[in-house]
Amino acid sequence: MPSSTPSPDPQEFRPFLTWQGIIDWAQSHYRERIFSKDERIPTRPGLLYLVRRGAVRIVGSMQAIQTENPPPSETIEKAFLGFVGAGQPFEIVVQSPFSLQAYAHVEETAVIWMYWQELDNWTHLRREVLEIFRYQHQRKQLWLCLLGQRRTIDRLVGFLKLSIEEYGEPSDRGYCLPYPLTHAQIGSAIGATRVTVTRLMGRLRRQGLISIEGENLICWPNKSAI
Amino acid sequence: MPSSTPSPDPQEFRPFLTWQGIIDWAQSHYRERIFSKDERIPTRPGLLYLVRRGAVRIVGSMQAIQTENPPPSETIEKAFLGFVGAGQPFEIVVQSPFSLQAYAHVEETAVIWMYWQELDNWTHLRREVLEIFRYQHQRKQLWLCLLGQRRTIDRLVGFLKLSIEEYGEPSDRGYCLPYPLTHAQIGSAIGATRVTVTRLMGRLRRQGLISIEGENLICWPNKSAI
Numbered sequence: 546m547p548s549s550t551p552s553p554d555p556q557e558f559r560p561f562l563t564w565q566g567i568i569d570w571a572q573s574h575y576r577e578r579i580f581s582k583d584e585r586i587p588t589r590p591g592l593l594y595l596v597r598r599g600a601v602r603i604v605g606s607m608q609a610i611q612t613e614n615p616p617p618s619e620t621i622e623k624a625f626l627g628f629v630g631a632g633q634p635f636e637i638v639v640q641s642p643f644s645l646q647a648y649a650h651v652e653e654t655a656v657i658w659m660y661w662q663e664l665d666n667w668t669h670l671r672r673e674v675l676e677i678f679r680y681q682h683q684r685k686q687l688w689l690c691l692l693g694q695r696r697t698i699d700r701l702v703g704f705l706k707l708s709i710e711e712y713g714e715p716s717d718r719g720y721c722l723p724y725p726l727t728h729a730q731i732g733s734a735i736g737a738t739r740v741t742v743t744r745l746m747g748r749l750r751r752q753g754l755i756s757i758e759g760e761n762l763i764c765w766p767n768k769s770a771i
Numbered sequence: 772m773p774s775s776t777p778s779p780d781p782q783e784f785r786p787f788l789t790w791q792g793i794i795d796w797a798q799s800h801y802r803e804r805i806f807s808k809d810e811r812i813p814t815r816p817g818l819l820y821l822v823r824r825g826a827v828r829i830v831g832s833m834q835a836i837q838t839e840n841p842p843p844s845e846t847i848e849k850a851f852l853g854f855v856g857a858g859q860p861f862e863i864v865v866q867s868p869f870s871l872q873a874y875a876h877v878e879e880t881a882v883i884w885m886y887w888q889e890l891d892n893w894t895h896l897r898r899e900v901l902e903i904f905r906y907q908h909q910r911k912q913l914w915l916c917l918l919g920q921r922r923t924i925d926r927l928v929g930f931l932k933l934s935i936e937e938y939g940e941p942s943d944r945g946y947c948l949p950y951p952l953t954h955a956q957i958g959s960a961i962g963a964t965r966v967t968v969t970r971l972m973g974r975l976r977r978q979g980l981i982s983i984e985g986e987n988l989i990c991w992p993n994k995s996a997i
Contacts (some may be wrong), residue, residue, distance in 0.1 A: 603912070605912065605913070605915065605916030605919065606916065606919075607916055607917050607919075607920055607925060607929050609920075609922070609925055623919070624915060624916055624918070624919020624920075625919075626912055626915050626916065626919075627915075636909070638909045638912070638913070640913055642929070642932070643913045643916045643917070643929070644916075645912060645913075645916065672901075675898075675901035675902065675904070675905055676901065678901070678904060678905040678908045679901055679904040679905075679908075681908050682904045682905075682907050682908035682911060683862070683864045685908060685911035685912065685914075685915065686829070686831065686852055686864070686871060686911065687831070687864070687866055687869045687871075688911075688915060689831065689850060689852045689853075689911065689914060689915065689918070689960075690831030690832065690833055690850055690852065690869045690870075690871065691833050691869070692850070692915070692918050692962060693831065693832075693833075693849070693850020693851075693852075693959055693960065693962060694833055694835075694850075694962075695962065696835070699833060699835055703833050703868070703869070706868070733919055734915075734919065736918060736919060736920075736921065736962060
């Protein structure tokens, strides 16, 4: 059904005033690439990335410090640091001893990239990108807040609340994360083992605080409690 | 020694192009207040705060989740979430079950506040504030990265590196944090007890990775290793 005013795909639409212009520019300048699920997205510092479709998973690791008892290298842990959904920007800094990486979290994730200077041509976009980083900074502060909790159950519930509130989509079963998250990924985010996360998730399900729907999506049934 | 071009106090000077104008505006509009060490700074969501002098400590807590075994209320933990130095902005969001607070970290900490809409009159400042939040977001990502480490020693060293790199000032003993940080505060930031932090800090001192100078200031003697 051709139309003179193409209606944006809801999955892709975000409140960037100039979003369609950006997509056209990116495609005509070969600045877009499609990634498979779990494929690593090559990044360079100083570049800005925009997720056009799908979702990106940010993970981070830290080189272990040289101390008397260095850990075996295979124990270097990759912490899950959050999602970047469609319409959202991200950037990957390089800062020893830390290492951040971006992965496509779902199939057919489309990513656009540009130099920060190029944003000078898109004043609205620049402002919106910075406002989103301001918002993400607020969210990361809350995330640090929950990681400060000594009890793993509190970190887990805080993490689930924060994630579902930010990325969740309404359904008849409450609010659900739109993509699966493994217990190992949750564990890496909250400093717990996969086994502990599995045990505690079971407890939260029995208590009715969360439910698991469809293809392993975590839901918060009680909307008002988010 | 009077001078027609007042040279800014290095402690106060930051690259805000309009910094002096802001200070004048704030003082003439009664938008500045001085706080004693450890005094809580009253905040409201939707306001932007600028640290004019001194340093602010952001801490966060999370209301424990109602589960089968709720912890006694006195165990609610306040996590240290970072400093805001002179010339830097901060804002405090309200988001249940989280609670963020700001405290003056040193004597005579001066804080200016304004509504976000008022920034429309200070276009340069608005842009700089947003750029700083962008930077702070990057730092918080690294912070999350180090909190994902399973070994406490790695979290501790990562935390010290990150803090000294961001807030540290050069001295003949390397780079030093300009204000003291208690072992309890460090512990709350990295999910460890005060006792553990004290033990590990002792180990790092014996290894020469850190030193303690002057009034209990943590230093990183090897500049190149930051």
